[in-house]
Amino acid sequence: MILGGDSYEYPIWYMLQDNTERIDSVWVSKETNQYEDVTYKPDCILVMDISDDRIEVHDREYKRVTDYERTNFYIP
Numbered sequence: 736m737i738l739g740g741d742s743y744e745y746p747i748w749y750m751l752q753d754n755t756e757r758i759d760s761v762w763v764s765k766e767t768n769q770y771e772d773v774t775y776k777p778d779c780i781l782v783m784d785i786s787d788d789r790i791e792v793h794d795r796e797y798k799r800v801t802d803y804e805r806t807n808f809y810i811p
Contacts, residue, residue, distance in 0.1 A: 737760070737761055737762045737780060737781075737782040737783070737785060737790070737792075738760070738782075738783045738784065744760075747781065757775075759772065759775055759777070761775075761777065761780065761792045761793070762792065773793050774793070775793065776793060776795055776811075777792065777797075778810070778811075779797075779808055779809065779810050780792060780797055780808070780809040780810075781806070781807075781808060782799075782806070782807045782808070782809055783805055783806050783807075784805055785807070786799070786802070786807060787799070789809075790809055795811055796811065797809035797810060797811055798810065798811075
C-alpha cells in the first residue's frame with residue numbers, strides 16, 4: 736500500500752486480512768525504512784491520494800489500472 740498523510744489505513748487492513756497472503760506498506764518514510772523488505776515485489780499496489788500513471792517500487796514499474804477518485808490500483 737502507498738497511502739497519503741491523510742489516508743485511512745486500518746479499515747483497509749481489516750477488510751483484507753482474510754483475503755490476502757501478505758499486506759505491506761511500500762514507499763515508507765525515512766523513520767521506518769529500516770524495517771522495509773526491499774526484496775518484496777508486490778503483485779499489486781493499492782495507492783491512495785496519488786494518481787500518477789506509473790510508479791516504481793523496489794526497482795519494478797507498476798502501471799495504474801483503475802481510477803476511483805482518491806484510490807487506485809497498480810500492477811506490474
